[in-house]
Amino acid sequence: MFGRGTGAGAQQVPFAFVAEADRFRDNVTPPPRERAGTGEIAGRVLIGLVVVSGLVGSLLLGMPALDVEQQRDRVQQQEQAGHSR
Known part of the structure; x- marks a missing residue:
């Protein structure tokens, strides 16, 4: 027999009742x-x-910062401007 709950005052549940409960639980849609x-x-x-527009916008705004060639040109221009002073 299956016990219901825990402790000294737990009631015993017959097996047939438990089997019927499973059968009724399964047919509920x-x-x-x-x-x-x-x-x-x-x-x-x-x-x-x-x-999507936020992702595309961040990609469009971030691409120039990731361009290596443009970064080199910028660094060279800054170096030349620093030497000419």
Whole structure:
């Protein structure tokens, strides 16, 4: 027999009851999901566009700083400007 709870006052549960409980638990289907409304879909699309545009913008703004050739030219120009003073 299966004990229910712990302690001295625990009640015994018959096996047939436990087997029936498992059978009834398995035949319960969850309710169908609600379809997203137009506003919710538009909000999700808008959030996605904001995230993507932020990533693209940061890439466009960061690319000149990562350009090695342009960095060399800038350093050479600064060195020449420093020597001409």
